[in-house]
Amino acid sequence: MINKRIYLDNAASTPLDERVARHMMKILVETPGNPSSPHHEGQQARIIIEEARDAAAAMLGSESRDIFFTSGGTEANNSALMGMARAMQNHGRHIISTPVEHPSVRAALEALEKEGFSVEYLKPGADGNIAPASLNSLLRDDTILVSVMYVNNETGIIHPVREMAGMLAGHRALFHVDAVQAFGKLDFDVHSLPCDALSFSAHKIHGPKGIGGLFLRHGTPFRPRAVGGGQEANRRAGTENISGIAGLHKAIELCRERPEHRRQARRLQKHFEQGLREIYPRALILGEQTLRSPYISAIALPGIDNQSLLLNLDLQGVAVSVGSACSSGSIKPSHVIRAISEDETIVNSTIRVSYNRYQTIEDMDEALMRFKTVLNR
Ligand SMILES: Cc1ncc(COP(=O)(O)O)c(C=O)c1O
Structure with a gap:
């Protein structure tokens, strides 16, 4: 009998903090107004949004007016890419990205290609990371947009986006960073990482x-996708998701202790990776030779089929993943792992284990015991 599930799929989604849930419930019940209305109830709702905007801006070191809220990372990525590319098309139609982006970036780029934009991809090197210098080889006069994610959601690899931003200084191309796996976890701001747009998710x-949002530096050419009532300074129409925005605000506040959260995640990651290597000496940590987020491990277990491992671990009460959440359920091998390794053994045996700040070494030990049971079979 398995009495406690161990959730190691935090890169797909983290458990809602109870303090966030309680705060959201209060807002849901006590906020009848539409934030666009001029009366008291409307203005109460407006205040909730503007305070959350200030909190998101403080986290990113930006001006509050440069933040708008979206339905999450996917919409932020879609809006950024389509909104900026379409607004820039008179200057050129060349876009640069990477083959390891989240599906919400990949699909937006494919849609833009159908509109006549051309996209080229920076290839990861032997360590799985993208060398900043490779940007120079693809950058052209008609490049209008570069989009590179900060932390890869499948490997945890930290891309050199600051260096890339520096290289783009003085070039017309706009720079978008999908920071969904970095926001609230790594320390950065839009001064040390001078991008034009940056996506985040609660x-x-x-x-x-x-719920999530996009930092869009004021003055950046942009065509909104949702049009209507002119909300969010004409960048995203539609009555705002007040309780979601309040929940995002609370979640941001809870990230204040992020150096300690990171230390805990690193302890868990080290302990788990080391433990798994003891159980399965052929285990290979992807991206080990480069910078990695402490929250994510991509581990290849040559000789093991990752799909059946996932299912068997699930039966033992352990949740891990193969690829990103959006493609889980399908049996397609991960495009990310394939982009960093040509070895099919790696592609078909890699699992993602991802941690959260509230987990303990005891949780890792319990998970390792269950891994051992499954791998021994
Ligand atoms: C790197 C990255 N970008 C974008 C997203 C999409 O965010 P959301 O789930 O809020 O739409 C995710 C979530 O899986 C992600 O990991």
């Missing part, structure tokens, strides 16, 4: 699903 930091 449910990776113990906030609610379905």
